[in-house]
Amino acid sequence: MSWLAHFNYWAVIVVMMTGLYMAIAQSDLMRKLIGITLLQTAVFFLYISFGFVRNAQVPILTEGAERYSNPLPHVLILTAIVVGVATTALGLALVVRIRERYGSIDEAELASLADEVEDLEPHHDFDDQDEHP
Amino acid sequence: MISLLLLLFLAITAIAIVRSRDTLTAVMLTGLSSLISACLFLLLDAADVAFTEAAVGAGISTLLMLAALHAVAPVRPQPRRVAWPALIVVLLCGGLLAYGTLDLPPFGAAENPVHQHVGNHYLEQTEREIGVPNVVTAVLASYRGFDTLGEVVVVFTAGLAVLLLIGRPRRKDEERDAR
């Protein structure tokens, strides 16, 4: 039973680590953000499961209810969801701008682009370079 | 039991996302995973969170991603390569978390410390102190109202930053880039 009791945590950890892996390893900038979203979603679940009470009710006070789930994690996660989506939005805006000015959103390519420009003409505004090869 | 199945499904979705080659698929699957977790939240008695996750996580977030994907398209398919250093870091991190969850209080038990201290106060006192039946709303708006204010500021900050990044015509940049 002990391992079954922790099964939900382990499943969540798998999701978390999948997200983390995407954010670190995948070179497409969009996919990194997807990874972060995934990571955050898993964390939300973690919090909510902390607040869960078996055989209890949604924390809306009603007549006759004995037990409620803990409302505090819900509150925290409501905040965290909004914060998460705000981060995603900003990240996406950055990706769009990067695509506009570099013509690519692949990390490996971007790194080589930046180096290339630096070597060619180190002393001028880099923005002057043509960005659509 | 349903929740366990859903969780398994969520994990499978996550794996599918990481293995997907096409970013559009990944985005759609992310939306799906948000929906699954919204269902899970509902099963775990978190109605407000479930609703928000469905609306914001599965809805707005997916929409934003689709819009961004449209703006940056075409995106080349992701090569299937395993980045070993990252994998090792991730496995270590996951191992640590798994280790850490071993000593967590039993899942769903009413005697857990979480339910004894502050949380209990909210449940017992909200009716008297706030007078709103929905405890989540009470905590959100009053007990921890400052967090909510902070949340609004976060949204404002992100909105402002996004607007400044892509919201207005950027003639200067375009001139610069065109040269």
Next chain:
Amino acid sequence: MREHLPILLVVLPMLAAPICSMLPRGRQAWLLATAVSWAVLAIAASLLIRVHAEGTISYALGGWPAPIGIEYRLDGLNALVQVLVAAIAACVLPFSGRSVQDEIDADRQPGFFALLLLLITGLLGIVATGDVFNVFVFLEISSLATYGLIAFGRDRRALLAAYRYLVLGSIGATLYLIGIGLLYALTGTLNMQDLAARLPAVADTRTAQTAITLVMVGLGIKMALFPLHLWLPNAYRFAPSAISAFLPATATKVAIYLMLRFVFDIFGVGFAFGRLELNEVLLALAAAAMLSASLAAMQQRDVKGILAYSSVAQVGYIVLGAALATPIGLTASLLHLFNHALMKGALFMAMGCVMLRVGRTDLDAIRGLGRRMPWTAAAFVVAGLSLIGVPLTAGFISKWYLVLAALEAGWWPLVILILVASLMALIYVWRVVALAYFAPNESQRREEAPLSMLVPLWLLVLANIWFGIDTRLSVAMAESGMRVLMAGPP
């Protein structure tokens, strides 16, 4: 009014930000932001004085007492950090007027200043609050504002730097969130004081150990602790001048403050350093940071890059002092936190002046600076001497304490390490100085930066000298902060 000052400090820039963003002209936004920053400094200073006179100030937000509601709690430590943040802001904002005019499109300037105010709000909020989740919310405010501000850099690589910081910063914040989630699951509270009181009962669990590790890693990313510093160099390098002057002096410092708070006040030294021996990990990382980042700084071709890597090395110094966990080590750490803000602020501001007049900050742009911009170059020299740790500058004082702390703890190798890193600082600073004064440059035209930039710059430079000669104030402040930390969990 007086009792509401703690919250007013945070809310004032928060409310000013939307107004600022709606102003039609950049100039007006700048004036408003500057006025707000000065008001914030005045409030922060008055709070610090009050803390010293009356002891810890606790402010219950919304009137709900501590564990139920969110609490702002100011003691000798965070009141000091608040003053530091506010003072740097009050210096950087007047300075930013001209450089922003030069570097940022006119129609985006009000937004820029609004974001800067939000960044200040976030940092002040993190420092003031006594609630670990509230920390997360304000951490995100400051982080999002930072990502946006870095992206304002003219160089297109600024966008990439901002993006990379966003990814790493979000991972850091999420790890922190998991960490405090685990703590919450163990104790049922989010209030720092309450956590500290309830943690000892569950300290033996694997969950608590994991939680502390996650919190430290999350904060490690935010404070750019080696090897989690990879986001920092490019972020500082490509950010607009005003931002690269503001960030190193404040953002990493606030993250370090938070780490100190967690280790000493919440977890307690006995747990974090005694049982988990995190201090040894921290010492090793600090040492690695000092050496590797100094080496990297020596290889940079861009002065802002040099300064950025040097910042990573200096984080190592600060962590080093803290990891010794002795009164004198902590004093050294806090002193260096304060002094490093002064010197890095000044150095990056000097680069802001160069950016304005020359348009770039690579080593070639520095050639002949002594002739062309004598005041800027002189400011760089003095602040650079402070960074090296030459006597009569603030840098000397903090390094003196650090070495003394290492000696006291009997860590001989650390003494050598600190001195070697100082010598490396000598090399990378002097490379710039030599170019500024001895390298010929075709243009010998005098083109000094405007007074609006020179005055704040020299204010910081003089502070470097002042706190190197008269150390009563800075040492007393650091010691009062140290006492807060050494007192440990209540």
Next chain:
Amino acid sequence: MSPQLLMLSCLCLPLVGGGMLLLAHRRPRLRELILVLTAALSFTSALALLLQFREGNLLRLDLLTLLPGLDLMFEIEPLGALFAVLASGLWLPTSLYAIGYLRARKEEHQTRFHFWFCVAISATMGIAMAGNLLTLFVFYEVLTLSTYPLVTHIGNRGAVRGGRVYLGVLLATSIGLLLPAMLWTLHVAGTLQFTAGGILEGKLAPALAGLLLLMFVLGVGKAAVMPMHRWLPAAMVAPTPVSALLHAVAVVKAGVFTITKVVVYIFGTGFLGTVPAQRYLVYLAGFTVIAASVVALRQDNIKRLLAYSTISQLSYIVMATLALAPLALTGAGLHMVAHAFGKITLFFAAGAIYVAAHRTQVSELDGMGRRMPWTMAAFAIGALTMIGVPPSAGFVSKWFIIAGAYQADLYFVLAVIVLSTALNAFYMLPILHRAFFRAPEGRAHGEAPWPMRVALVSTAAASVLMFFFHAPILALTRSLTGAAP
């Protein structure tokens, strides 16, 4: 004037003068008047201070608290008073000399030059009067930094390279060795106050004390004990007045002064006698004496030759100090003064030759004695001082060192002195021979401008006078050994 005010004026007069120079930078004559006046006033106040000290007044000044428990404070003791008078006294002729030199060479940035010179002198005063090791260290670093713009004054590639070595060696040794040595001392003794009899006795194992002493001796790069001597030849790119006052007197003497202070007031000669490793440092200093002389033999550039000669002569002083014999210590104090007079004269002469004849090499000096009789006569006196022949000051000091070495049965020191005297003669006498006994060649030229001549004649005269009237100096240095029984 109260003694405290006098000490403050010693420290601040050069700074104030420097500030006024900057203000008067558009009016060269006024500027130079200010310079000479400042130098004269500084000398007067240093002299007054010395007199006060001899009357037995307690001269102590707490300026401010740099670190808790560690003040920036000054206290006069015999050697310091001597050093202050020496440095400020020689500043007066040097300022005259510098005015003549810079004008004749039509150098750029003359105001900047004089300003940094003033700062350097002020730092030297700080070193001379320092009452604890921290104060000494602070002014030591200020001296390094303020002389850097002087070394690189010419601003060409060679000057920059020389400046880099100069700053690199001096800062690296002081941060890398002197600072940790000082912190170690503080850690062990709990104080850095200069105290008669030392502060370390009984607090440090002899083996560790040896290591600490090694850190001090090598950490004080300004004393140019090998292998930390490279900066001194490098500093010769500086204009000659800098080499003359700073790199023959102020900076290098600050180095040996620091070592002497550490030996006498930090370790205490009594305690140091029990430290076995101290003997090896005597050998190191002796080796430096010989090796630097050998290198000097092979130099053709006059200033480089003089630089190596300085390295050698400095190690005399270090060696005599470390010999720990009372008479040798007296000799060390005397030699500080004697070498200062002699070496500054030599540099003055070298600079005069450069200005008047544009010659920098020994091999170009044929017949110079006839073209520039005053200059070469002064040069001869300086050379005799270096060798230690009567009637020059060098004889007196060497005599005391030899007597001290004999007293302490240090035959190694005796051998070194004898050998190096021979070596000194080998590299100095050929120059005199060339100058006075060979026919001049090339275009005819006269002496250097009069301010330079006045300066070099007066210092040459001083080094002869010191041979006859060394009693007051002797009394001072004697009281130094009295302070450390």
